[in-house]
Amino acid sequence: MPLDRAACAALDRDDPLAEFRDAFEIADGVIYLDGNSLGALPKATRQRLADVVAREWGDELIRGWNTAGWITLPQRVGAGIASLIGAEADEVIAADSTSVNLFKLATAALALRPGRRVIVTEPGNFPTDLYILQGVRDLLGDRVELRVVEPDRIEQALDADTALLLLTQVHYKTGRIHDMARLTAKAHAAGALALWDLSHSAGAIDVDLNAAGADLAVGCGYKYLNGGPGAPAFLYAARRHQAQLRSPLSGWMGHAAPFAFGDDYAPAPGIERMLCGTPPILGLAALEIGVGIMARADRHAVRAKSMALGDLFIRLVEESCPGQFILHSPRDAQARGSQVSFGHPEGYAIMQALIARGVIGDFRAPDVIRFGFAPLYVRYVDVYDAAAHLKDIMDSGTWQDAAYQTRGAVT
Ligand SMILES: Cc1ncc(COP(=O)(O)O)c(C=O)c1O
Known part of the structure; x- marks a missing residue:
């Protein structure tokens, strides 16, 4: 060197x-x-946002949901991100913030493991990961126990009570990488699911969610994906879990037929069920540019x-x-x-x-x-x-x- x-x-x-x-x-x-x-x-974001504002919003007005394809933008951006993290296009969707996606997936994961109440994670994780889990516990009371253990004790902490292992693959402060495949396998051996925070991974290191057998994942759009300040985040759910996964934020955009305007919630068949409200089109348009550049590298x-x-x-x-x-x-x-x-x-x-x-x-x-x-x-x-x-x-x-x-x- x-x-x-x-x-x-x-x-x-x-x-x-x-x-x-x-x-x-x-x-x-x-x-x-x-x-x-x-x-x-990204230079192209300047032009793209100007176009979304002037032409798609300014000229098309409400028609933009169809003519400019706004309604499928969460799926399209999700598919681009999927190509960066070793997932299939229909396993990833761009939505909400990383914090909100953590809440949705951690809560949904608990319901996939009835009779188990423990979530295992590590201290010193990015604060929002811990705070969100504390909120889930406060909401669900006795049905949840947080087991916060040092990294070298994670494997021993996984047992027959464990519903979920939540870890950040690349530590925000030190940059240390967890072995996703090994720890996911350990979680599965205990009968638990594994949820990975990829905020410092996507666009930075090789991530192969499907090869690792990961169940669920979330990550930021504004870091290595260059989506801009407060860009929408993404979430991943392995295809095998999607039919059972229920979002605790059962908003209309996750409904099987949002434009039927029915009174009763019925989740969309695929990853779309994890959407909640109306997607933020300006943010998604900017994120699409960042993801597109990264996907070419x-x-x-x-x-x-x-x-x-x-x-x-x-x-x-x-x-x-x-x-x-x-x-x-x-x-x-x-x-x-x-x-x-x-x-x-x-x-x-x-x-x-x-x-x-x-x-x-x-x-x-x-x-x-x-x-x-x-x-x-x-x-x-x-x-x-x-x-x-x-x-x-x-x-x-x-x-x-x-x-x-x-x-x-x-x-
Ligand atoms: C590991 C990790 N998770 C989540 C976040 C942020 O989540 P949010 O975009 O909801 O603020 C960060 C931000 O730096 C992070 O490092």
């Missing part, structure tokens, strides 16, 4: 994904290392570049700032998602100093500075330059500037 900038530029010239960077709007002087939180804006090239960028960054930071940061991510690229996290007690101020120089990563309390490497638009030279800025900030002590100490509402 080269360590000088010219060698990094050479890697960029040989990068089979290099052409994709031009599909995104990234301002000069910005090194964007936060695509794991909010993906960059070679999955293996994406993963190979993601691992190489992460390895390069770890090496550069450890060589240029020896002993100053604790690596919180797995060193082994195979065990790491598309991000690298370092710990430092002054992490917040250091990240603010980086952002002031145009190197945009993020901070996660209490001490984690997090750098995401979205392989479609992050270059090897970006990684080199980011590490050089970090060294400069540490050597000069500029992070101690008072301006970098004040925390905003969103960190």
